[in-house]
Amino acid sequence: MSELERDRREIAAVLQQPGVRPDPSLRITRRTFVHRSCLVGAATVAETFAWWPLLNTLDVAYAAEAPFKFAWISDTHLYPKSLNTRFVEKTVRAAKEVQAMSPPADFLIFGGDLAQLGKVEELELGVEILKEVNIRKVYIPGEHDWYLDMGKKWGELFGQPNWTFDHKGVRFVGLDTVSRGPDYWTAKKMSPEERMGHMATLDGTVAGPWAGVGRDQLDWLQKTLANWDRNRPVVIFSHNPLYEYYPPWNFWVRDWREVNEVLKPYTKVTNIHGHTHQVLYNEIGTMRSIGMLATSWPWPYAPEGVPKLTKPMIRVDPGDHFDGVGWAKIDVSAQDKVDAEYVMWRKQVYAQSPDDYAKSIPEVLRPRIADGIWPY
Ligand SMILES: [Fe+2]
Ligand SMILES: [Fe+2]
Incomplete structure (x- = not known):
């Protein structure tokens, strides 16, 4: 057996121990926020669905001291207004809808990629738009926000890119x-704009495996969690998913194994991430990961990798008017296991996932794609 094969088997053995799953006492419900008028008639749907779906709300129940909601917006990819109004308008709409939530969300997390090319005016435009949201706001960076000036402007606007706070019995x-x-970039003598240009493409051939947590931040994470009871809930926000989904698009963090080591002792860990611009759900050991929608455009699902898809992407369409409608394949097995697979045609499909936690969700580990691409 090759070393690589041994490595893979070891990963699978460590992460796929029988019966190890996220603790069901922390239940996270994910809904796609739909304007109420979408539900009452086709005419109104036509009027409003162009804006849908724009934001993601989550209920945290059971393990928290009191149930509460918070809102997530990410991947707005703002260009200056003079270049692109579509993304601006969608961000404005999302901000208005978060502000209109009743009862109000306890806070808004902005999950990165506020700007498209990291320009000062793009980031400032984002701040201006999000002023509409009058509740607590917290921010993490995306690669589009960072690589023009290496996070200088982002830091001035939003402060430290990593942080923690406790809220109603949950450590965030x-x-x-x-x-x-x-x-x-240095060896190739790239300008900041050229560097940013490589970060702004989905295919990371030049930029390489840029997504990672880093040893220093892993140590910080470990310290941050050290005084937290291992059976109390932890919600971790990250721009990239904290597992290996598809490295060529940086749909991962390259040190996801180390992250998993730090988080393993905690039984109720939920990772909520952006960057993939699509509906995703995955479990590794006791950690569940939920991928969130972008307001700007949907990325396609990766052609291979973890996880096996268990939830459909709800397409938001930036241009294909045949995108997103469809039908569903429903598979009911003899063990009363029901698996639904949506085959989307168009977007006037209202999708709601009442509970992400279900015994029918499998976790499938595939061979590590990164091993064949970026030896490191
Ligand atoms: Fe993005
Ligand atoms: Fe991103």
């Missing part, structure tokens, strides 16, 4: 998964 942690990219 914001991680910076974008700033530790390996230097591919």
Whole structure:
């Protein structure tokens, strides 16, 4: 058996121990926020669905001291207004809808990629738009916010990229998964704009495996959690998913195994991430990960990798008017296991996931794609 094969088997053995799953006493419900008028008639749907879905709300129940909601917006990818009004308008709409939530969300997390090319005017435009939201706001960076000036403007506006606070019995942690990219620009004498250009593409051939947490931040995370009871809930926000989904698009953090080591003792860990611009759900050991929608555009699902898809992407369409409608395949097995797979055609499909936690969700580990691409 090759060393690589042994490595893979070991990962699978460590992460796929029978019966090890996220603790069901922390239940996270994910809904796509739909304007109420969407539900009452086709005419109104036509009027409003162009804005839908724009934001993601989560209920945290049971393990928290009191149930509460918070809102997530990410991946607005703002250009200056003069270049692109679509993304601006969608961000404005999302901000208005968060502000209109009743009862209000306890806070808003902005999950990164506020700007498209990291420009001062793009970031400032984002701040201006999000002023509409009058509740507590916390921010983590995306790669689009960072690589023009290496986080200078972002830091001036939003402060530390990693942070923690406790809220109603839940420890929240914001991680910076974008700033530790390996230097591919100095040797090639790239300008900041050229560097940013490589970060702004989905295919990271030049930028390489830039997504990572970093040893220093892992140590910080460990310290941050050290005084937290291992059976109390932890919610971690990160721009990139904290597992290996698809490295060529940086749909991962390269040190996800180390992250898993730090988090393993905690039984109720939920990772909520952006960057993938699509509906995702995955479990590794006791950690569940939930991928959130972008307001700007949907990325396609990766052609291979973890996880096996268990939830459909709800397409937001930036241009394909045949995108997103469809039908569903429902598979009911003899063990009363029901698996639904949506085959989307178009977006006037109202999707609601009442509970992400279900015994029918499998976790599938595939061979590590990164091993064949970026030896490190
Ligand atoms: Fe993004
Ligand atoms: Fe991103």
